[in-house]
Amino acid sequence: MAFLNQLKIGTRLSVGFPLQTALSLAGPPLGLRGIHQLRDDARELGGRQAELLLLTQAWQRSIESNAVRALVAIYTTDPAMQQTIQREMADTSAFVTPRIARIEELLVAPEAKALLETIKQQRATYTSTRAALLKRHQAGEDVAAEIHSKVLPASRQYL
DSSP states (O other): OHHHHHSOHHHHHHHHHHHHHHHHHHHHHHHHHHHHHHHHHHHHIIIIIHHHHHHHHHHHHHHHHHHHHHHHHHHOOOHHHHHHHHHHHHHHHHHHHHHHHHHHHHOOSHHHHHHHHHHHHHHHHHHHHHHHHHHHHHTTOOOHHHIIIIIHHHHHHHO
16 A cells, blocks of 8 residues: 555556456446346256156155055046056056156256166155055955055155
């Protein structure tokens, strides 16, 4: 600071004005860069993230629906109703599978991809346990307790 006080006023002004001009010219491009980044982030949230949200919500509703259908299939004694319910569960699973593939395409972060792999493993456990118990039920075995002890907890974990 003492250095500046030793300079004449003309020298200070000839250094100060160009410095002020340079700073003034550097500000708007930096601000525009920030605005463009904000615009890109908004597009990201409005596009990919919104699609991910919709896909995961549809997936969650499907899990909930099939968990209820599994309970109904166990407690109904009508074979035609059981077949209808199992067909609906299969249709729901078929509905979910391409959505999971699309979610996989949309995920970027390695942590998110690893989490999806864990969820897919939980899904495989849930669906195979449910299918095995329903098959045993169709064979005449009482599996109601196992539905409550295995399938419902697996569906909650999977959710």
